[in-house]
Amino acid sequence: MPRTADHDRRRAQIADAVYDLIAADGLAAVTVARTADRAGMSVGLVQHYFPAKDDMLLHAFERVGAAVAARVAGLVDEGARHERSIAAILGAALAEHLPLDARRRAEFRVTRTFAGRALENPRLAGVDARASAALRDEVARAVANGFECGEVDPATDPALAAVRLAAATEGLATALYRDPEERDRALEVLRAEVGAVFTGACGQYRR
Structure with missing residues (x-):
């Protein structure tokens, strides 16, 4: 066998x-x-x-998710080695979800296609919902870590901040796919959204 x-x-x-x-x-x-x-x-x-066709689509979607997750993990490791702020690392991680180049445009089309198909298929809808929740959870953890190093105001609600940043990323991804010429503006908006949550200076690497 x-x-x-x-x-x-x-x-x-x-x-x-x-x-x-x-x-x-x-x-x-x-x-x-x-x-x-x-x-x-x-x-x-x-x-x-x-x-079934949906089975193939699901596996393709999972492959894209795994590829993005691997790149994000690499960015986190690199950021820690170079003592970058949590805000900078999170911004780079969220940018991996934007269609900034040919590879990420192709990934966006697959994930967008999957989301559209999920509207008609409860099984796919469950997978799509869990993927979105996982992104929000990762962002919420980054915000919570921001409390520890002084980058985030302790009064900030991590869950609400995560919804805000995830929604901003999703909206920017759609807008950028429609108009690739808006690349620089999309990144500027993403940095502004992250900066609105991470308002303090990073203190975790202070000697």
Whole structure:
């Protein structure tokens, strides 16, 4: 029997094929036949791993989420090594959700397509809701950490601040996808939104 690694590799190939098709031509371009052709495998094998189109879309969405999470984790580690403020690290992390380049534009299209499909599918809606909640939780933790180092006013509600910053990021992502020329302005607005929450100076690296 094929090893687990083989199954994982095939699922990844299929998810990447779905990602490429959506990024290029939208969800309508995703058919089992086109996905199989793009992935370099048979239609039967694709259907073996993903019986329905929504199953393929879900896996592609999860792959995008994992890629963004890995980049954010790298930014956090790098920020800590270079003793950057929590505000600076959070701003860089949120910017990973903006379609600032070709890769992130493609990721945005996949996540936006998934969110649209989730309106019609309760199972996908649950995954979409949990992904949004996870982002807010991460932002809320950053705000709470900001209390410790003096960057955030202790009177600030982390949950409300997280909703604000997550909503601002989502709105900026949509606006930037429509008009890529607004890249600099979108980043300026994001910095302003983060700065409105992180109003103090970072004291965690003081010797």
